[in-house]
Amino acid sequence: MRPVHQIAEAILADWTNPPPEAMTCIQAMQELAHIDDPYVDDDAYTIVSYFLARAGRWSGPVARATKAELLALLRAAA
Numbered sequence: 001m002r003p004v005h006q007i008a009e010a011i012l013a014d015w016t017n018p019p020p021e022a023m024t025c026i027q028a029m030q031e032l033a034h035i036d037d038p039y040v041d042d043d044a045y046t047i048v049s050y051f052l053a054r055a056g057r058w059s060g061p062v063a064r065a066t067k068a069e070l071l072a073l074l075r076a077a078a
Contacts, residue, residue: 007069
């Protein structure tokens with residue numbers, strides 16, 4: 001699986017205008033490599049979970065594949 005920061009770059013390349021609440025998560029994800037990395041007062045697991053909860057308006061084949069990849073990261077870490 002790709003590092004979290006690579007996934008964040010793929011999201012930005014596909015999602016042209018993410019809402020601010022999703023953008024905050026994407027920006028944090030750009031600083032992370034692994035799903036268990038710490039970030040300020042949270043961890044990558046929490047940030048990815050928040051992103052998925054806020055990414056409902058992102059659609060299309062890249063969105064579906066990327067969301068599935070993030071869910072797989074979360075499941076592997078659980």
